[in-house]
Structures are given as structure tokens and as C-alpha cells.
Amino acid sequence: MPKPQGIQGEPEGRNRTRLAGQAFASTMAFKPNIDRLKPMLYPSTRGHCPPVRLDEALRAGLAPDGGLYVPERIPGLEAATGIPGPDLSATAERVLAPFFADSSLAEDLPRITREALDLPLPIVEFNPGKSWMLELFHGPTAAFKDFAARFLAACLSRLRAEHEPVQTVLVATSGDTGGAVAAAFHRRPGFRVVILYPDGKVSARQAHQLGAFGDNVHCFRVQGNFDDCQRLVKRALNTPELASALALTSANSISIGRLLPQISYYAHSVSQLSAQIAQKVNLIIPTGNLGNALGAVLARAMGIPIGEIRLATNANRTLPDYFGGEDYRGRPGIATLANAMDVGDPSNFERLAWLYREADLRDSGIHAGSVTDEQIRRAIRRAWNEQGLMVCPHTACALELLRQQREVGDDRPWMVAATAHAAKFENVVEPLIEQTIEAPPALAALLERPSHAEDLEPDEDALATRLRALA
Numbered sequence: 001m002p003k004p005q006g007i008q009g010e011p012e013g014r015n016r017t018r019l020a021g022q023a024f025a026s027t028m029a030f031k032p033n034i035d036r037l038k039p040m041l042y043p044s045t046r047g048h049c050p051p052v053r054l055d056e057a058l059r060a061g062l063a064p065d066g067g068l069y070v071p072e073r074i075p076g077l078e079a080a081t082g083i084p085g086p087d088l089s090a091t092a093e094r095v096l097a098p099f100f101a102d103s104s105l106a107e108d109l110p111r112i113t114r115e116a117l118d119l120p121l122p123i124v125e126f127n128p129g130k131s132w133m134l135e136l137f138h139g140p141t142a143a144f145k146d147f148a149a150r151f152l153a154a155c156l157s158r159l160r161a162e163h164e165p166v167q168t169v170l171v172a173t174s175g176d177t178g179g180a181v182a183a184a185f186h187r188r189p190g191f192r193v194v195i196l197y198p199d200g201k202v203s204a205r206q207a208h209q210l211g212a213f214g215d216n217v218h219c220f221r222v223q224g225n226f227d228d229c230q231r232l233v234k235r236a237l238n239t240p241e242l243a244s245a246l247a248l249t250s251a252n253s254i255s256i257g258r259l260l261p262q263i264s265y266y267a268h269s270v271s272q273l274s275a276q277i278a279q280k281v282n283l284i285i286p287t288g289n290l291g292n293a294l295g296a297v298l299a300r301a302m303g304i305p306i307g308e309i310r311l312a313t314n315a316n317r318t319l320p321d322y323f324g325g326e327d328y329r330g331r332p333g334i335a336t337l338a339n340a341m342d343v344g345d346p347s348n349f350e351r352l353a354w355l356y357r358e359a360d361l362r363d364s365g366i367h368a369g370s371v372t373d374e375q376i377r378r379a380i381r382r383a384w385n386e387q388g389l390m391v392c393p394h395t396a397c398a399l400e401l402l403r404q405q406r407e408v409g410d411d412r413p414w415m416v417a418a419t420a421h422a423a424k425f426e427n428v429v430e431p432l433i434e435q436t437i438e439a440p441p442a443l444a445a446l447l448e449r450p451s452h453a454e455d456l457e458p459d460e461d462a463l464a465t466r467l468r469a470l471a
């Protein structure tokens, strides 16, 4: 791996004490002077291809050397006097402006953030003055991935020239990604979405939702597991003739266009809460591929008053073992109750390792803990019985780590990221809390629509035939 050059040392103009201690003037006018912002390039984590502008990184997804695109430096917040803004989209516009400094989308950024990020972002206090929950599940498919998928769609549709052929967004999903991407591109001119999900490995509601879009969204139920789906997608993307015939592109969490918007909801919520309690806010984040948590890591590096970051994984122990002192060792994923985090080799680890020197990473205020299925069940019951919270199995992992911190006397303010609505995992949660969970309106509307998926053998030729039939 090349020498990382990212977060080590202080980012430009950071002043954490000031940020942590004072209330932000949220009404103060903020006008980024786009011309004055330094251009931002995006190198690959592997360093075997030249850095590109954001437009190209967004279009490509993966870098040609197989690496992931990363911002060449972490901008400070010295120019952003009005953070948090009056709403999430305003904060996002301010925080993301430096990343868009050299993009043809820079002028459009305010419209992009309004279109994509105008979603509710409640902070729910559940232990007075000490514990909060950041609800990231109020988008159309009731999972945090809606923010990023909508942002990526808003960017890609603006980057598309009018007479370009229809692009095919091919996505393998263990449940939540497919829905978020489908919702974000549904009926968008110039795009079609093809979803592959493993038969029998997603919840009944997730399966229904994936097949309920119709129009330009095509859904295949693969007779195999998630790894089969992912392998089919990679093969198709790496088959040049197929990739060009269908203008294939991917929308999974390796895209920089999914990472950037995730900085903004941490910037918005933490600035708000930290101003109110006059302390840094510590975060616990349910983690699989490390995409969501990386948003928090970048927000903190920019100067947002985040203290410690704890990664809550399920029984997939790759990150907890690494942060516990072992060498990094990717491995096959294990199936758990928190299925959207069944990842044994998180792809975004490569970004984290690039941003920090390897030696500093374990000294970076990032920690990780693993939670078993039995602990997930207990955490779901406890949250309902003791706090009246209905939580999904992923959020339950984070609550379990919080409970462990409190048990050893940790009295600091913690905010837990709630990544999906419990109604999406009703098969797990309802029997535990002995309550019916009502789906939020957007999800309920999807569940009322008819759903259609076609069976697909886990075979690349079978997929190629189906794809050609769509073009």
C-alpha cells in the first residue's frame, strides 16, 4: 500500500476547542466562493493511476487500478461559519463545497443537496443529558442508505449528457442497498436499475420492497447467496462488451458519491447537539462495509466536534479483531440477525488505512466491538422494555456496545446511529417485543404495491442473456 497522506497531522485550520465549546450561529450567511476554493483531486488508495477530478471519480465508481477514490486532503471548516445550517441540506452544501471545488457540479451543489438530502433527521434523547439516537431511517426505503443513494443519483443524472445511451445501474444487495438505489433512480430518465438479491436471504418485507418499483427497475431473485450476487455483478462490470452494450455502472458503497453525503448528516446532527451540551459527542455506529462510519471519521477530521467513534459489528469480527491488535484479516461473511452487516472483508477499510498511517489507526479514537445474535435479541428486548424504543437488529448492536460502556462507568455523551426502521426486520423484532410494528408511510406504500422478481441462476451467462434482453 502506498504511503497514506490523509488525516495524519492536523487538517487545515482545525480548531477543535472552539468548535466544541460554542454555539454555532446557524443563521449566519455562508457563501462559498467557489472560485476561491482550492481544486480537489481524488487519487486511488492504491496509487497506481493518476488522481482524477470528482466528476470522473463519480462516473467510474472504482478506480482503474482496483483501488477506491479518496479526497487528496481533508478540508477544514474555517470558512464554514454557519454550521449547522438551518437544515441538513444547507449544512451539506457548506460541508461538501470544498469536495466539489473542481467539479462541474459545484454550481449545482445547493440544488443537489436540496433534492437528495431533504429528509427528516431526528435526534432522540433516550437517557437525559447522556444518550441520544440519530434516526437515519426516514427516507423512502427506511434505511440510512437512502441519503447516499439519492445523492449519487442526483449527481449522476446531472453528469449525464442528453444523448448518452441509457445507463444500467447494476447492484447486488443483501437487502437495503437495492431498495435505496432503486428508489433513488426510479423513473429517472436515462437510467435503468437491475437488482440482484439472494433468494431467501433477505426479510420478506425487503424482498417485497425490492420487486415493488417496476418501470425502469428490474429485480432478479438469485438462487444463491449474497457472494454469488456480488460475483455476478463484478463479472458483468468486467466484461467490456457487455459493460459497453448496457452502459453498466455500479452504485455500491465503494462510490465516493455515496461516501460524501454521509459526512453531512454527522456534521449537522453533531454540531447541533454539541452546541447544546457544550461537549464533544461520541458516536457508536452499526458497521458492515464501513461506509457509514467513514462519513463520521471524515466529519471529525474536518473539525466537527466528534470525540470517540465506536464501530458496532455483528458476529463478523474482522474490525474488532483488527482494532484489538491483530493484523487485518479479511474472511468470508457469517450470516447473522443483522444481515446488512454480514461482511467479512469491509471494502472501505482500504480507505480508512489510506487516510491514517497504519501505525496511527489504532491510536485514532476509533474502536470496534462485536455483538452476537443472542446479545442482539436481548438488546432489542431491553430497548423496548426499558426505553420504549423499537430498534432494528443493526441498531441493537450499537445499543449493546453503549450498554457495555455504561456498565464500566463511562458517563460521557454518546449518540447511537439508528440505521434502519425496525419495521423492515419485523420477522426478527416483532416476536421479541411481542408487538406489531407499523411500517412508516413510505415503506407501507411500497408494500401495498404488487411485487415482481424473476428467478435467476447464479450464472454469468444467464445474467448476460437477461441483461441483453433489456437493452
Ligand SMILES: *Cc1c(COP(=O)(O)O)cnc(C)c1O
Residues within 6 Å of the ligand: 143, 144, 145, 176, 177, 253, 286, 287, 288, 289, 290, 291, 292, 293, 340, 341, 392, 394, 395, 419, 420
Ligand atoms: C448497510 C447497513 C449497515 C452497514 O453499513 P456500512 O456502511 O456497510 O457499514 C448497517 N445497518 C443497516 C440497516 C444497513 O442497511
